[in-house]
Amino acid sequence: MTLNLRAIRAIYLFEMARTWRTPLQSILSPVISTSLYFVVFGSAIGSRITEIDGVSYGAFIVPGLIMLLLLTQSVSNASFGIYFPKFLGTIYELLSAPISFIEIVLGYVGAAATKSIILGLLILATAWLFVPLRIEHPVWMLAFLVLTAVTFSLFGFIIGIWADGIEKLQTVPLLIITPLTFLGGTFYSIGVLPPIWQTLTLFNPVVYLVSGFRWSFYGIADVDVGISLAVTLLFLALCLVAVWWIFKTGYRLKN
């Protein structure tokens, strides 16, 4: 089977154009809102909080905040990207085009992930201005960045197909992703929690993402980096299976 590369390119460019059309909302606002955390927690309050494992508090929270942004942006981007054609009815064109689900997913998820990665790098650059950063394993840092962006864009794509109303579309990022990220060790090391909460926290997948990502910066981790990687890959695999099933059965796409 040969892929319809032109179709992937068409979808990808179409989705990227959507981003550039609204630069304030798509790029500037997430970058500013995340930067506020650096200003408040890094510079203002951070100086009164003791270092964690030899890392200043402002620097400690940077990997977690980038993760927070990656997760919410990937999910909302990818879910809106596919929800809108469904909502407007323009999905007819995707369904009647000579393309398979692989091309559709590569186009939509690729564009959503690209945008998240760009945002993540912008936040990283902004953080540099406010807090002292170091990156011990830059290759792993990029690998975690890309892997997370792709995985959660895929997750967002699934949400976008599942959602049959705007409310559902916004519920998942707001009610699931954000709490999981805040409770997933973005602002603290899970070592500070009481033992019972430490155990419960391990059921939160975001813990592994944040921990692995922070390890690539400072070499410190709440859980072993291998396990972090494995959990991320497992989640990616689950999303791939879900997408495959969706297109196989036509779930919420075809009658």
Add this chain to the structure above:
Amino acid sequence: MQSIISVANLSKTYASGFQALKRIDLEIRRGEIFALLGPNGAGKTTLIGIICGIVTPSEGRVLVDGHDIVTDYRAARSMIGLVPQELTTDAFETVWATVTFSRGLFGKPADPTHITKILKELSLWDKKDSKIMTLSGGMKRRVLIAKALSHQPQILFLDEPTAGVDVELRKDMWQVVRSLRDSGVTIILTTHYIAEAEDMADRIGVINNGDIILVEDKVELMRKLGTKQLTIELQKQLDAVPDALAAHRLTLSADGGNLVYTYDTQSERTGITALLAELNHAGIRFRDLHTTQSSLEDIFVDLVRQDR
């Protein structure tokens, strides 16, 4: 002639239990304009949806130029352009961007010359940089047609293309359809304006309650099912059809001023000469004569009524 679309034993039952298509067989000839007529909910859009890949069939098989629409969907779909019934367009994109996108989606290399030509033919050229949401309904319809033609399809589906469209656009559109047909494109259209089918189509199919109840060459259909009526305007009103003329199938109009004779154009003898002679013999004088032929609309209404 080899069929370009071959539908065999095709059924569709929706999850709700509604059976939209009941074991349909249909052959579309290469290069023809085929009009599919039927009342609302008859299954027209479902049939088109299945052929184009939007609706999953429950049973049966469809071949597009020999390619199975399920197992060989890439080859099948790349031949087809679809103009959907609903005005489903993007909102924020420009006309140029959305039409270019469609071409890419179908795997064709970018071709600004072709896109320019289509936009000009559809009088969209001066709107090419406008956002779609700023366009009128008729203009959006043109955009949908331009998208469908962007990848140079061999087969074009037009699902109710003229619903809610003004006269000028309708003319433009039929001009485009005719020139497409002249270049060898097969066109399948559904319409509510039966006059359009009568005007445009080579063959007519009538679908009702999920069944194809008739497929016929248009001229043949009009000839076979078309009856002709001869209306005789009388000089003096009559109270009833005179006994002397009872042998003829005559009806008297309500005001008694016209005699209407219904005859079959197919038969050897229409009986007109004899009728006129007998009118003369009976001393009934008339002012004028005219004949009318039943339109496709009459035929269609009759067929669908019979089927109920």
